[in-house]
Amino acid sequence: MIDRRIMLASLASLLSLAAFRWLRASPAQAAEKFEVEKSDAEWRAQLTPQQYDILRKQGTERPGSSPLLNEHRKGIFACAGCDLPLFSSETKFESGTGWPSFWAPIRDAVATNVDRSYGITRVEVHCAKCGGHLGHVFPDGPQPTGERYCMNGVALQFEAGGN
Ligand SMILES: [Zn+2]
Numbered sequence: 538m539i540d541r542r543i544m545l546a547s548l549a550s551l552l553s554l555a556a557f558r559w560l561r562a563s564p565a566q567a568a569e570k571f572e573v574e575k576s577d578a579e580w581r582a583q584l585t586p587q588q589y590d591i592l593r594k595q596g597t598e599r600p601g602s603s604p605l606l607n608e609h610r611k612g613i614f615a616c617a618g619c620d621l622p623l624f625s626s627e628t629k630f631e632s633g634t635g636w637p638s639f640w641a642p643i644r645d646a647v648a649t650n651v652d653r654s655y656g657i658t659r660v661e662v663h664c665a666k667c668g669g670h671l672g673h674v675f676p677d678g679p680q681p682t683g684e685r686y687c688m689n690g691v692a693l694q695f696e697a698g699g700n
Pocket of ligand 1: 616617618620621
């Protein structure tokens with residue numbers, strides 16, 4: 538009888554330890570680590586109010602408002618937060634949505650999260666280096682990937698030339 542009680546007690550403590558670890562581990566796993574990390578005040582000081590709203594607060598620019606919609610030169614679209622090259626002009630296409638659109642990012646330049654805001658499930662896209670929000674990716678893009686990276690032009694800066 539005593540053995541059984543001891544066994545149950547130790548099993549309970551093992552389970553509570555496991556639960557405790559799980560509770561502690563999940564928020565840490567959800568929070569990604571980025572090479573460039575700054576305080577809210579530092580981002581506010583560095584970015585324009587519109588860049589801050591989109592990159593740091595998951596905002597969305599008004600469709601048709603980005604000058605990058607009409608950018609057709611060869612070059613690189615880099616992160617407005619940390620300068621990481623994100624998209625090549627080679628992958629830009631006319632989606633007709635009013636947001637700069639690409640069918641593929643530069644390798645390893647972006648990361649994604651599932652975004653369930655507004656009761657819709659979408660795939661959120663952010664910069665892999667600073668975590669800045671860029672836009673969303675949808676599975677209705679052109680070949681060769683079939684993906685449509687729908688980006689906020691405010692989150693990007695164009696650098697002509699090269700590639
Ligand atoms: Zn960045």
